[in-house]
Amino acid sequence: MCKTTVGVPLAPFHGPLPAVAAMITDHRRIDTLTGVRVCAARRSCMIVGMSLTNGEISGVAADMDEGRARERDRRYVWHPWSPVGGADQDGPVLVSGQGYRVRDAAGREYLDAMASAMNASCGHAHPALIAAAERQMSLLPHFDLSVGTHLPVGRAAERIGALLPQGLDRTLFVNSGSEATEAAVRIAHNYWTNKGEPRNRIVTFAAGYHGTTYVAQHLSGLPTNAVYGGEPFPVTRVRPSLPPRELRTPEALPVLVEEFERAVLDGTPPAAVFVEALLNVGGGVILPDGFLRALRDLCDRTGALLIVDEVFCGFGRTGRMFGFEHDGVAPDLVTMSKGLSGGYVPFAALTTTEAVYSSFAADPLIGGLRYGHTTGGHAVACAVACAVLDVIEERKLVEASAVLGEQLLAGLRPLLDHPEVSDVRGLGLVATVECARPEAAADLVAGARAHGVLLRRQGTAVMAIPPLVIDESGVAELVRVTGQALAAL
Structure with missing residues (x-):
């Protein structure tokens, strides 16, 4: 291992150190991106455990004490989706990652079967993504897209449009899946207003x-997403009569389609039908083949826009580039995030048709969309997204997701x-073990973590969502440890 003068470890270089690496060794004060440039240029090394502040490399060895890190975290950090108090916040204190593995402050290594926040599509510490971010940062971090443009945003929009069905080629960039949802609902509502036929039901x-x-929480009927206050617009929420384990069967298709037909036809004409290609937080629920085709037909008959949420499924997660491809349909709007930037930068997108886009010429105030965010379409994020798409294509990660997903599912089926x-159940690199009790699901996740695998829990559903760069040995380890943890219950 090579080290800086303050003891920050670097992964080994292969071959002679470049001059800039020598500079790291000899000088305390450096450009904050020098270390990243070294690794990005070499593609064979990665800096871990480095903290850079005001141009200095600070020794992080003293900061690696797990107890101290937890104490500081409990004192100052407000964790989302977590009980206030922090007494049970004993998740790993992570400091580094490589590929589909992460390491905590105590030196323990884990197979990351959560893909971080379900978004580490290309794995951790990928040199091409780091290089893309550094290169764009050195040129232009960002510029306000309401008054100008920059090169990466056009490139990213063009790349996304080339992946989507013909006609979906107008993209709005935002920062998160939630923002993409907010934009999609606003666009759907305004589209009908622009046409002079106001509709607002979803x-x-x-x-x-x-x-x-x-707005995003208002769409959901999940108890944890309940909102308080007045209803901003009407939402009809379909509760399938069949349990999740039966919804993917051919017999479920006519039942589910009929339930959506009743929801669409019973009431004022809806502005849109808004669905995920696979219900993620709702329990890793797989929908029956042909469901999205039936929704497309229903929307065509009633005029409603079909919005498909690909925030989770998009960019290879289900074994296709997009989840809706399993049914061969073309939505009117598609929301995307997570895998688009690989978790390296906050980024999301919404793509729609020229018909929807051009309707905004009728907006009475500016003749366009009155929606956007300060860092929407951020230049660095756009550059990283293009690099992510390069990695997905070059490594054939979509095809790998389909093949390895079958292996993962086959390995987990005996747990029944x-x-x-x-x-x-599973689709691509999304595998769900549904437990009979929430307590069993929690114990399964805890047991797997104790044996070095991080799984995700949604109620009674335990989900394995590894980075798309996982390999056969990683899948075998994931299956083995999950089985061991279950056997110990």
Whole structure:
């Protein structure tokens, strides 16, 4: 291992150190990006445990004490989706990652079967993504897209448009899936107003999840997403009569389609039908083949826009570039995030048709969309997104997701013999072990973590969502440890 003068470890270089690496060794004060440039240029090394502040490399060895880190965290950090108090906030204190593995402050290594926040599509510490960010930072971090443009935003929009069905080629960039949802609802409402035929009702799944802004939470019927105050617009939430383990069967298709038809036809004409391609937070629920095709037909008959939320599924997660491709449909609007930037920078997008876009010429105030964010379409994020798409294509990660996903599902299916397991299902690199009780699900996740695998829990559903760069040995380890943790219940 090579080290800086303050003891920050660097992964080994292969071959002679470049001059800039020697500078790191000899000088305390450096350009904050020098270390990243070294690794990005070499593609064979990665700096870990480095903290850079005001141009200095600070020794982080003293900061690696796990107890001290937890104490500081409990004192100052407000964790989302977590009980106030912090007494039970004993999750790992992570300091570094490589590929599909992460390491905590105590030196423990984990297989990251959560893909971080379900967004580490290309894995951790990918040199091409770091290089893309550094290169764009050195040129132009960002510029306000309401008064000008920059090169990466056009490139990113063009790349996304080339991946989507023909006609979906107008993209708005935001910072998160929640913001993409907010924008999609606003665009759907305004589209009908622009046409002189106002509509504002949205039809969706009660167990759907589209983010945590006020509008996004209002769409959902999940108890944790309940909002307080007046209803900003009407939402019809469909609660399937069949349990999750039956929804993916051919027999479920006519039942689910009929339930959505009733929701769409019973009431004022909806502005849009807004659904996920796979219900993620709602329990890793797989929908029956042909469902999105039926929704497309229903929307065509009623004029409603079809909005498909690909925030979770998009960019290879389900074994296709987009989840809706399994049904061969073209939505009117698509929301995207997570895998688009690989978790390296906050980034999200909404793509729609020229018909929807051009309708905004009728806006009475500015003749365009009155919506946007300070860092929407951030130049660095756009550059990273283009690099992510390069990695996905070059490494054929979509195809790998389909193949390795089948291996993962085949390995987990025998868990159905356990009395605490009610279903095992999967699509691409999304595998769900549904437990009979929430307590069993929590114990399964805890047991897997104790053996070096981080799984995600949504109620009674335990989900394995590894980075798309996982390999066969990683899948085998994931299956083995999950089985061991279940057997120990």
